[in-house]
Amino acid sequence: MPAPLDGVRVLDLTENLAGPFCTMILADMGAEVVKVERPGVGDESRRFPPFVHGESAGYLTLHRGKKSVVLDLKEDRGRDAFWRLVARSDVLVEAFRPGTLGRLGLAPATLRQRHPRLIVCSLSGFGQTGPYRERGGYDLIAQAMGGLMSVTGEPDGPPTKCGFPVTDMGCGMWAALGILLALRARDRTGEGQCVDTSLFEVPVAWAMWHAARYFATGEVVGRLGSAHPSSAPYQAFQGADGQWFVLAANTQRHWEALCRLLGRADLVADPRFATNADRVAHREALAAELQPAFRRRPAAPWLAALEAEGIAAGPVNRLDQVFADPQ
Numbered sequence: 001m002p003a004p005l006d007g008v009r010v011l012d013l014t015e016n017l018a019g020p021f022c023t024m025i026l027a028d029m030g031a032e033v034v035k036v037e038r039p040g041v042g043d044e045s046r047r048f049p050p051f052v053h054g055e056s057a058g059y060l061t062l063h064r065g066k067k068s069v070v071l072d073l074k075e076d077r078g079r080d081a082f083w084r085l086v087a088r089s090d091v092l093v094e095a096f097r098p099g100t101l102g103r104l105g106l107a108p109a110t111l112r113q114r115h116p117r118l119i120v121c122s123l124s125g126f127g128q129t130g131p132y133r134e135r136g137g138y139d140l141i142a143q144a145m146g147g148l149m150s151v152t153g154e155p156d157g158p159p160t161k162c163g164f165p166v167t168d169m170g171c172g173m174w175a176a177l178g179i180l181l182a183l184r185a186r187d188r189t190g191e192g193q194c195v196d197t198s199l200f201e202v203p204v205a206w207a208m209w210h211a212a213r214y215f216a217t218g219e220v221v222g223r224l225g226s227a228h229p230s231s232a233p234y235q236a237f238q239g240a241d242g243q244w245f246v247l248a249a250n251t252q253r254h255w256e257a258l259c260r261l262l263g264r265a266d267l268v269a270d271p272r273f274a275t276n277a278d279r280v281a282h283r284e285a286l287a288a289e290l291q292p293a294f295r296r297r298p299a300a301p302w303l304a305a306l307e308a309e310g311i312a313a314g315p316v317n318r319l320d321q322v323f324a325d326p327q
Contacts, residue, residue, distance in 0.1 A: 003030020008183065011085050012036065012066065014095040015043045017139070017165055018199060019123050020062040021172030023093055026179065027065040034085060035068045042070075073104050082106070086115060090192075091179055095123040098133045108194050119182040121175050121195040128196045137199045142167035146203025151210065153223045160223070170202035227287075232279035233258070236316060237291055239299030247306055247313040250276050257309045262293040 008031040012023040020035075020043070027033040037043055045059045052060070069085070072078035086092060092111060094101060101107050108120040122128055125137015143149050143161055153160030178195035186192055210221045213229065221229045226236040231250035238244050249258040252275070259267045267273055267289060272282040279286050294302060299315060306313040317325070 005029040005031040009089045010091040011089040012093050014093055016045050017168040018171040019093055019095040021169050022175040024062050025176040033066040035063060035066050036071050037068060039070050039072050086111060091119045093121045098124055098128045112192055117186060117192045119179060119192040121179050123171055123175050124198050126200045127198040139165040139168045142199035142203060146200055147207055148203040151221055151223055154225045155223050167199040167202040171197055171199045227283055230280060231276060232283045232286055233290060237294045239297060239302055240295050241298035243299035244316040245299045245303055245313060246316060247311055249311050254311050258311055261305055261309055264293060
């Protein structure tokens with residue numbers, strides 16, 4: 001069976017993570033991806049450890065299934081070769097600072113003027129417009145400025161970065177989605193288009209749940225550790241063996257089942273915890289009641305008991321445990 005993007009040719013001018021993650025998705029879907037690298041230095045991520053037989057493990061992962069060519073876009077010969085590649089491509093993906101390609105005579109509008117069917121996707125720190133358009137952007141910067149670090153971590157802790165580079169990878173996913181939509185539109189119209197996405201827009205878009213609360217009530221959600229601003233109990237607890245696990249018992253049925261399981265039926269009648277809204281309002285008091293009960297047994301027996309009651313729960317796994325998980 002042919003892959004979804006068989007026959008689609010992608011020219012990849014990106015480096016580091018966001019752009020290469022986008023084109024990795026496209027390559028995994030069957031697109032022919034040709035990666036353009038700078039002479040002498042190549043992609044910056046080639047120098048990111050760890051290394052396997054002298055090659056960056058991260059680089060090899062991101063660029064699986066791709067072809068590679070070395071071009072100097074500042075030289076006439078390199079630009080001539082570049083235009084030949086553009087002529088046979090359906091999609092061009094770039095992640096330069098806005099205006100950089102224009103200074104080389106390769107602005108997205110110029111590319112599309114010469115090749116109207118071409119789809120040009122631009123990834124950047126802050127997008128092609130707006131007061132921050134010329135700023136450099138990294139995952140850490142986007143997480144900070146996009147509000148993610150203000151809601152990640154413990155309530156009394158410092159700003160905390162999410163452990164995965166979520167704005168890089170989210171930007172790559174947005175870009176891949178935009179490209180797929182542009183390809184679908186081209187099937188109808190015969191015309192390509194420009195796609196613009198950025199690291200910054202990822203946490204801003206993903207803040208929709210918190211944004212709804214803010215615009216409805218004016219409340220600014222802060223750091224809650226593993227807890228949820230609208231559901232309780234919905235957080236991590238620790239068993240007698242020191243192992244952490246998480247559970248979500250925010251529906252009334254699951255809340256009452258949890259109380260029975262813990263031998264704390266009295267909590268069902270406690271007016272502080274009568275409804276989910278009440279439990280959210282008294283989240284800290286609720287956790288103070290539940291945590292001592294969970295310390296009576298190791299985490300694994302609790303997880304088995306929670307599953308038997310139909311209460312969603314799971315262990316807090318290390319990455320090596322995740323990679324060995326049968327699921």
